[in-house]
Amino acid sequence: MKKMTINIKDGIIEAHVEGMKGKGCSQYLDMIDRLGTTKKRTKTKEFYEKQTIIVQEIKY
Amino acid sequence: MSEFITTETQYKDKKTLIEALKECGFSTIEEGKDVTLYGYHGDKRPETADIVIRKKYIGRLSNDMGFKFNSKTRCYEIILSEYDRNCHSQKFLQTLPTTYATYAVKQSLLKKGIASSAIKITKKAHNDVQIEVRI
Numbered sequence: 447m448k449k450m451t452i453n454i455k456d457g458i459i460e461a462h463v464e465g466m467k468g469k470g471c472s473q474y475l476d477m478i479d480r481l482g483t484t485k486k487r488t489k490t491k492e493f494y495e496k497q498t499i500i501v502q503e504i505k506y
Numbered sequence: 507m508s509e510f511i512t513t514e515t516q517y518k519d520k521k522t523l524i525e526a527l528k529e530c531g532f533s534t535i536e537e538g539k540d541v542t543l544y545g546y547h548g549d550k551r552p553e554t555a556d557i558v559i560r561k562k563y564i565g566r567l568s569n570d571m572g573f574k575f576n577s578k579t580r581c582y583e584i585i586l587s588e589y590d591r592n593c594h595s596q597k598f599l600q601t602l603p604t605t606y607a608t609y610a611v612k613q614s615l616l617k618k619g620i621a622s623s624a625i626k627i628t629k630k631a632h633n634d635v636q637i638e639v640r641i
Contacts, residue, residue: 449638450638451636452638457604457607474641
């Protein structure tokens with residue numbers, strides 16, 4: 447089971463996936479990647495992937 | 507005569523943009539290729555767009571508003587008069603990016619095969635939305 451939380455504020459998307467490492471967490475963040483321009487992406491090295499964040503901007 | 511100003515955006519997808527515009531209250535939207543934009547007096551302007559909202563749906567003293575796909579940036583540009591940018595469209599300009607992003611994320615999740623019942627969308631405040639998904 448994975449949990450994905452996406453916060454959208456003023457057109458900026460911040461996505462966060464929690465789940466077991468190697469169980470396809472990245473594919474959900476890749477999906478967000480395709481929506482805009484990724485500003486930042488981080489990934490933990492731990493077995494339990496606690497935090498993966500993407501920040502995108504959609505603004506004028 | 508209010509001048510049209512073209513501004514880059516990061517709106518990539520036409521269908522998502524149209525749905526976001528509808529969500530923002532514009533139910534009548536024209537689609538086409540190089541559709542002519544008109545000013546406040548009904549005067550034909552040199553600017554053209556692919557998605558157009560006619561002035562009567564924006565405000566009594568407004569000009570048309572358009573979105574045109576830029577093949578270099580692969581994104582849509584917004585074409586909006588100086589008058590409308592300062593008056594009628596302020597709230598709309600602030601709301602559209604979050605509305606677009608929310609719709610785009612939801613559609614991507616559904617395309618990925620996630621059931622809509624597993625997607626919880628909460629509007630926390632104006633322009634502030636949280637989406638929670640159990641995968």
